[in-house]
Amino acid sequence: MMDFKKFWTKNSLISLGLGQFLSLLITATGFASSELAKKGINAPTSQSFLNYVFLVIVYGSILLYRRQPLKAKWYYYILLGLVDVEANFLIVKAYQYTSLTSVMLLDCWSIPCVMLLTWIFLKAKYRYKKITGVIVCIAGLVLVVFSDVHAGDNAGGSNPRKGDILVIAGATLYAFSNVSEEFLVKNADREELMAMLGLFGGIISAIQITVLERNELKSIHWSAGAAFPFFGFSLAMFLFYSLVPVLLKINGSTMLNLSLLTSDMWSVLIRIFAYHEKVDWMYYLAFGTVVAGIVIYSIGYGDEDQHPPNAVEEPLAISHDEEASSANHNKGAVAGTSKTWVA
Template structure:
């Protein structure tokens, strides 16, 4: 009973629920991107641009209203913006060269990368329960990847080697971005993080669009059918980016990346109920495995004993909460 109560703490339940909410948002962006691709629109950086603009406007306005000064160096956010923009670009670009199966499998590289980076730079320590949870989650996804559902997709791609390299590079940058955000949200301020990431992300995206996607945008014949998924993608990404720091502060970047493993399973659920498609039964086993892995990982708090550089102790959490209250930016803003 003691072990069961340890699993079902308020922190565990909130972390699991928030993680799945973020996973659903990622799933919705996938459907939006798919719809845009069907209409011949191939502008990944442009899709993310509006999200960065919304972050800069909304959270920047809050910062200006409270007249808050930066707690972290501006160039830290500039570097984060560059890493984040290029991570999004590389992974989306990879679909042009390799198969969906390869992207799904290789994107898991972000998880060990995050664990290594948090161990090196945030002094996060992982006990056997958390490592077991990670292994169970990854095993669940591998079950999907090698199931008959993707049997016809394994040889897809015009240049698999190039595409796989893009995915690995993008996943590594995602890991750097996630760990950086975890550090900044725990040692600076969530509102500051979102506004500055939006500001520099918008600038970097605009430069990249002018170089790589200007001709693509000029050739698009905009209509309601094309504009709606474009705007829907941006709004979903805005909500995703807004809630990510909350989960990072609550459960860390490893839990965040593990939660996103279920996005493909949620896509299956949508296909079943919205499009009445039949899917392989292996998906349900994989979904159950990832869910069990998340619960095991979330309940492994006792195994992790970080110092102030990693996941915060109660004293660190109280100090951060006090600083947030003083800055007028509680965790629910």
């Protein structure tokens, strides 16, 4: 009974509910991207641009109202913006070549990437049950690729293998983005993170649109059928970006990516009922394997430390003199690290 109460803590319930809402938002963006791809609209960077505009307007206004200096150095946000823009570009581009289900399932690749990055940079430690669960999930990812080849992409796009590669590359970049956001939201400020990500993400997106997508945007006939999924994608992304730091602060990057795995279920339902498409039998095997991996990973989750100490007590943008004067006081502490033992 004590173990049950320990598992169902307030933070666990909030994380579960918030994670599933984020999963639904991801499914909505996938549905919108797939609809735009079917209409021949190939403007992946433009789809994400409005999201960054919304972020800088809403959270930038909060930052200007506060009139406080940045807690993290500005070039951290430039790197984060670049990685985030390219991750969105690769994932949305993948819808031109592969199926909605494949994109959702292959996004699971971000989980082992996040675990590796948190282990390296945030000093998180994962025991054998967690590692076993991730390995089983990766086995499911391999089955997804085989299922695309086996099905011959009957309803999944023009080049499923190319699409799968784009998704895996995008998921890897998402892992870098998620871990960076976790570090910044725990050591800087949520509103600052969203505002600066919106600012630099918007600038980088605008440059990329000018270079790659200007002609594509001119050729689009903006009917209601095209405008609705385009703006719906941006709104869903804005809500997703706004809520992700909340979950990252409570339970971290790995929990975020695990929660998003349930979007696979919603994507299959969309593919069956909205697109009236048949799902290859190997997808069910792949999905079952991924679910088994999640179950293995989830065993003993209640024993995980939900509140690791912040990586730094001081703002990130401290001077060299301040850093030197506090070295003896914080002996043994490493900036940018937080230790989390995962049972």
